[in-house]
Amino acid sequence: MEYEIVIGLEIHAELKTKTKIFCGCKNEFGEEPNTNCCPVCLGMPGAMPVLNQKALEYAIKAGLAMNCDIAEFSKFDRKNYFYPDTPKAYQISQYDLPLCHDGYIDIELEGTTKRIGIERIHLEEDAGKLIHDASGEGSLIDHNRSGVPLIEIVTRPDIRSPEEARTVFESIKSILEYTDVSDCRMQEGSVRADVNLSVRPKGKGTFGVRTEMKNINSFRAVERACRAEAERQTELLERGLEVVRETRRWDDLKGTSFPMRSKEEAMDYRFFPEPDLLPVVIDRSLIAEIKSSIPELPFDKRRRYTEQYGLPLYDAKLLTESKKISEIFETALEVCKNPKLVSNWIMTDLLRLVNEKGKSILDTALNGRIFGRILLYFDRGEISQASARTLMEVIAETGEEPDSVIDRLSLRVQRDENLVSGVVKTIIRDNPQAVSDYRAGKTKALGFLMGRTMAALKGNGDPEQVRSLLIKELDRTE
Amino acid sequence: MAVGKELLLKIADIAAISIDETEAEDYAKELDSVIGYIEQKLSEIPDDDLEPMEHVLSAQSFFRADEVTNFDRKAELLGSASVTKDGCHFVPSVVDPS
Amino acid sequence: MSILNMTIKEISELLKNRKIGTVELVRHYLDSIRRQNPSLNSFVTTCEEDALEASEKAQKLIDSNDNTSLLCGIPFGIKDNICVRGIRTTAGSKMLSDFVPAYSSTVVNRLVEANAVILGKLNMNEFSMKESKEGNIFGFVRNPWNKEYAEGGLSEGTAAAVSGDMACFALGSDSGGELRQAASFCGVVGLKPTYGLVSRYGLISSASSMDQIGPVTRSVEDCAAVMSVIAGQDPLDSTSVGRSENYLKDIDKGIKGLRVGVPKEFFGSEVNTEIKESISRALENLGQEGAIYKEISIPSIKYILPAHYIISSAEASSNLARYDGIRFGHRSPDARNISEVYRFSRKEGFGREVKQRILTGTYFLSSENRERLYYKALKIRRMIFNDFRKAFENLDVLVAPVCPEVACKLTDVSGDKDHLLKMHISDVYTAGLNLTGLPGLTVPCGLDKNKLPIGIQIVGREFSEKLLLQVGYAIEKTVGKLSPGEGDKYGI
């Protein structure tokens, strides 16, 4: 029997506010344990939460970017459970009236577009972090993260394959990055996904029993976890067994998941309205203001790059994957108006340099304007390809202006006909064997002579000019 | 009796309070009598379509500006814990993160 | 000169006229505490050194400035669920018996800014939950009017401290009526402000949607003076929305034309006849001052108790979940794993009644019962709220007893099983205001045949404290000030 996979994702993302969601403590990663905490985020008796307006705005921005309706009236609820990283023994979250609801995102997979529903996006607080004590005696609790604002994005069960799940996760991450509401530091877990997955016989209308896998923090792991879980469930069904509704933990190293708790032992979170916070009423004008601040999003950008610039879909996708790269592309394009050329150089040389030197060079030495200038010179034939490459490497290192490097290293293409002719004559004189090979019809010999001439010109010859002068000279002296 | 010992112990488990078997009976009895009274009272009230009243205030929330206010008495805060280690609160090993 | 049982206003006058000094004043109260507290059991912590230091500072201010606040140098006590930085704050629980907060509540900060002087912390029922079986960790508070008497399941040190001349005023809290009931039992003035008028920041939560901090004072004017300092929005409490006012201004305006409602459901057969008579007399007096009163009916009053019990237990079960032995509070020395840290610490740290309430609240919020019980209670809350609102369409204030009985003998309090339910049933007269958020002021209106005080409760619309205080002032004027041992004067 053929089975269909049904997947829904719940994505948690930390918002990049300056302070925590309900107190004025710094929202910062990587500080000494318990330096950013206060009575509120430690859940001390009598301390009370006050909502950070920026967190609210960021959540609305994410919601608008994902085409959600923004609830004019929304509220907070308590989710009660005991865990050492949860200071109040409840998490302030949103239960029945989330801030954003009924949106969608468009994704592109293998050239086709698909719309994935966003059921809701709500605001909540993050928990602290448990550190396992080296002595093995116990666990340390660091509360720097407790109270960091999070949004939880819940997709509809519209996803039908592990690849699609990965693409949805990637798309949501890039939307969060584009809208500047989250740092999306994946490896630090600032964005993480829970996967709800079930399988059903193809064509069947109702969903199968689903399982949930929690806290997966890479795209690849989401795809792998989905694949493994779909296989596990399919196998169970094929053997006539039942899938148990349960929460599982995905172990990416082992490539397999383990049951954590079944539905019977499921936590009873005893949700109820948070009495310490009043309902949030959102002004239409605030929504309009936030809406106007949303930049062009990756999906639309991609479409524009293919339509307006005639770029292949592959290029457009790569260029829009990160906001920074798309910014470099667009700025460079303002200077050097050759989209395919700029795209090619980004995908090869620029990304290689970013890998070597780090992302920061895109803000300094090799910003879009400078990168565009280098490509403009190359496109105009003022410098050679090799020189353009050298130029980028030097500038990445020294941060100089392109023109001064070109002068200092004499990288400009040599087009003085008298000078180039002179060099060509010398090369012909010094390489009689190649000259006679050429005359004997061995076209390869021309390449050899070209190379020699270019070398003599320190790579700064104009290949077209050198080639035509060589042929002219060879034909003349025959 | 609506609330027996077994249910009481289940509730105690959710509430993370250790209760002896012997105490459980006592707690169950009292819970049962409270619930009995309350359910009887509630049953007198027609379940009409009243909106649940979560907050008595008709006001809406105000917000905090996203500005850092550093709480500078961290040692005092940590000092409230009975067990600490390396500037952290300390508990017996927690294995299964959820 | 004797300052026994003087009001803030009287004492402040003496201070400003240099008839006494602030240090002398503080010593008077510290002596009084030393003398009386062993039997009254009102204070659980005193801060003598800090109090003397603060009073010296206040004296300097008075000496150098003629415009000091009314509360400058005035010594007061604080219920032990209101956090004060550096002073042990227990909420009456073993769980917090060693807890010293690193922060102060907003109300305390405001009083300290007004240069009032903290004498210490006051006894209370564990997390403000009435207790009939074991008492609380500090034992029962006794009634200064008769030390054989308790406060009917209450152990509120606030009213006893003010009535027993151990503090000039006190800050209490009211989640179901404890502040007003204790004030009534001890013959002092108590105000539960409108929910949201006074900041709860630093108040250890019991039932967050109903808790309010309020003053316990010797006179209505004193109550107004304290309210003028502590009321008003606090950026640290999202639920504080009220505006502060000068409550003393126009307090003697009179009550001509005041429309008073007397809900008949509050005056049923379970209310002690002497209390009814005393309130009737107060109403007659109000009538003579120009008020118009009439009997009305608020049928949903009979559902106050179940709704209040459900909501307060549910909220408490969540509020008290943070006491897990990890970040603060008692941690069981016997816990060998994380589950035992939770379960043992909470077993050992909480008293019998608190555990019962947590279990009950957990039951109400569990997925099977939430809709059926908790949300039903929220609907009843709406019904009661609407009924009160409707009553206020044609009325300015309502009048009610605070309790169906006067204070009961200590021997009647402990051990009696049905007493617990009875104790909660007596909350009917007060808890409706916690459910609806409305303000309630209790003022002494007489003594019973055993010379125990009787209080009358005046209920107003939301944020109508100013009017309540004007009405209270008028009642107080006709009754006069009551002090323990002075009951004979009233010829009752």
Ligand SMILES: [Zn+2]
């Ligand atoms: Zn904080």
